Amino acid sequence: MTLDTPSFSPGLEGVAIAESAISLVEGQAGRLTYRGYSIEDLTHPGATFEEVVALLYDGELPSQARIDEIRQKMHDDRVLTPEQLDVARRVGAITHPMFALQSAVAALGPDDNDFERKVDSVQDRGLALVAKVGHLVGIIAQAVEGRDYDGPWVGESFAHMMLRMITGQEPSPEHERVMNALLILQADHSAGNASTFTARVVTSTKSEPEAVCAAGIGALSGPAHGGANEASLRLFQQIGDPKKAETEIQKLLDDKFKIPGFGHRVYHVKDPRSIVIQRLADEVIKPGTEVHDLYQIALTVEKVATDRLGDRGLYPNVDLFSGCVFAAIGIPTDFFTPIFAASRTLGWMVHTKEQWESGNRIFRPTQVYTGHQHREYIPLEQRS
Ligand SMILES: CC(C)(COP(=O)(O)OP(=O)(O)OC[C@H]1O[C@@H](n2cnc3c(N)ncnc32)[C@H](O)[C@@H]1OP(=O)(O)O)[C@@H](O)C(=O)NCCC(=O)NCCS
Numbered sequence: 001m002t003l004d005t006p007s008f009s010p011g012l013e014g015v016a017i018a019e020s021a022i023s024l025v026e027g028q029a030g031r032l033t034y035r036g037y038s039i040e041d042l043t044h045p046g047a048t049f050e051e052v053v054a055l056l057y058d059g060e061l062p063s064q065a066r067i068d069e070i071r072q073k074m075h076d077d078r079v080l081t082p083e084q085l086d087v088a089r090r091v092g093a094i095t096h097p098m099f100a101l102q103s104a105v106a107a108l109g110p111d112d113n114d115f116e117r118k119v120d121s122v123q124d125r126g127l128a129l130v131a132k133v134g135h136l137v138g139i140i141a142q143a144v145e146g147r148d149y150d151g152p153w154v155g156e157s158f159a160h161m162m163l164r165m166i167t168g169q170e171p172s173p174e175h176e177r178v179m180n181a182l183l184i185l186q187a188d189h190s191a192g193n194a195s196t197f198t199a200r201v202v203t204s205t206k207s208e209p210e211a212v213c214a215a216g217i218g219a220l221s222g223p224a225h226g227g228a229n230e231a232s233l234r235l236f237q238q239i240g241d242p243k244k245a246e247t248e249i250q251k252l253l254d255d256k257f258k259i260p261g262f263g264h265r266v267y268h269v270k271d272p273r274s275i276v277i278q279r280l281a282d283e284v285i286k287p288g289t290e291v292h293d294l295y296q297i298a299l300t301v302e303k304v305a306t307d308r309l310g311d312r313g314l315y316p317n318v319d320l321f322s323g324c325v326f327a328a329i330g331i332p333t334d335f336f337t338p339i340f341a342a343s344r345t346l347g348w349m350v351h352t353k354e355q356w357e358s359g360n361r362i363f364r365p366t367q368v369y370t371g372h373q374h375r376e377y378i379p380l381e382q383r384s
Contacts (some may be wrong), residue, residue: 013265018191018200019358022056022350025190030269034188035059042184043276049158049183049343050074053130056188056350057123070127071157078131078152078161080139084108085149088136092143097338098162098221100143102214104136105129113321116206122356125209126349133213134158134342141335159183162342167330175329178280182325185273185318186340188347192265192266195219195226199348203355204362216348217341223260226319226344229336231260233323236297245300253308261298261320262305268313277321284328295324 009015032039035055042052050071054062062070080088088104095103109130118125135152138161142149147168152161159179163171171179189240191200198219202212220226239248252259264271285295302316309315326336 006199006368007367011265012192012197017197017363018351018355020191020351022347022354023188023267025192027264027266027268030267030270030272030275032189037061039185039272039276040350043181045177047178047184049089049187050344052125052184052187053346056346057127057353063309072160072273073127074131075152075155077104077128077137079133080108080135085139086280088139089143089149092140096225097137097140097144097334098217098341100337101133101136101341102217103142104219105133105210106214108132109208109237113208115208119356122209122353126352129209129349130254130346131158131211133345135165136160137335137338138162140338141166141332142168144332144334162339163329163331164211166332166335166339169330171329173282178284178325178329181276181280182322182339183343185276186343188344188350190266191351193225194222194244195344196347196351199351200355203352203365204360206360209349212352213345213348216344220341221337226315226337226340228260228319229323229326229340230333232298232301232319233327233333233336235260236294236323239297240293241299242293242296245297246270246304249301249304250308253305259301259305261318261323262301262316263311264317267315267317270315273318274316274321277325280325281321281328284325286328289328291324291328292364294327295321297357298324304334321324 021035023032024036025032034042034052042055048067048071051062053065053074054066054070058066084104084107086102087107089098091103094100106156137149139149142165145168150165153164156164157176157180160171160176162183163175163179189196191197196214199212199216202215207215223231239245249259268301281295285291298321302320306315322334323336327341331339
């Protein structure tokens with residue numbers, strides 16, 4: 001490679017963008033680990049999101065005292081000013097919850113813009129954002145449904161708060177456990193996924209953490225990334241009847257439609273997160289419900305699409321079944337991706353810290369220029 005003719009990898013496939021010790025995606029083995037621990041172990045029945053917050057920040061499995069400390073910190077940090085609350089409710093009432101969340105997070109930013117001077121606070125600021133983003137998602141859900149603000153309760157866990165505020169119901173222990181598992185499974189996915197890469201790029205310009213998080217939410221919103229959980233459930237609803245699923249999916253694949261929840265740049269086997277999510281689905285989706293029909297459609301999608309595309313290394317990803325589980329615990333479809341964002345805020349913020357600690361050189365890749373060279377300017381009156 002010379003400087004004049006740089007190599008070009010569409011979608012940056014195969015290009016390492018960071019050295020990272022946070023999580024590892026092993027695409028051929030179908031394995032995902034956080035700080036070396038498998039997601040299967042980390043979603044054990046008593047697991048809490050707070051435990052994984054501590055693990056991702058500290059790099060080691062936490063003691064109960066450390067989990068309690070994180071829980072207290074998130075409890076204290078999720079408090080918002082009346083103005084921030086008002087912004088979240090107002091934007092929640094006028095646009096999709098993901099855009100509302102992006103605006104509300106940006107509005108949390110400080111009144112200066114000089115993070116390098118405050119970089120010692122990178123962990124505190126990140127933790128505070130994790131706590132606040134979950135709260136904001138709950139506020140936006142209440143605003144969308146025209147409910148009054150009913151904020152976090154004293155002593156309430158992060159998963160309980162989010163579920164209660166979003167659904168307007170006191171969650172059962174089973175639903176809280178499932179919510180914790182979903183939050184844990186979506187918390188990080190290496191430095192290379194589009195939103196975490198975005199977070200690292202924005203961090204590299206020395207931006208405030210709120211700007212990093214808002215940018216990450218924008219990247220996550222698209223249906224090729226986090227928005228696929230919403231898109232897949234909407235597809236299943238459109239198909240409607242499990243008996244029609246096989247024919248409809250065959251038609252969509254004939255038309256080269258990209259099935260949401262299917263395929264992955266790195267995994268060429270079934271996404272390990274989708275296997276854990278299916279275990280949750282089996283526990284929480286009750287026969288005879290509408291969600292059960294949608295899940296049967298999802299299973300048919302898996303079978304038909306795997307039969308046709310499996311030999312090309314395309315299999316279900318995290319989003320094929322997550323929507324069905326979210327729906328089974330009472331989450332409205334528009335809130336699947338905002339919950340993903342609340343969980344992934346943890347990953348973005350831990351990557352922000354790692355990015356700063358590893359020198360934080362600004363991302364400034366190059367391009368392969370394909371346009372005109374040095375043309376002679378023609379004054380307006382001489383143009384035909
Ligand atoms: C995840 C995704 C963006 C990865 O993209 P990528 O690595 O750039 O792969 P490509 O889009 O280039 O796809 C490679 C081939 O597989 C096919 N393919 C990829 N995903 C597919 C899907 N979900 N359904 C049907 N075909 C798919 C493409 O059509 C392409 O076929 P071609 O070579 O004949 O043109 C892509 O698989 C996708 O759009 N999936 C659906 C959205 C989704 O679930 N996103 C969440 C990811 S966690």
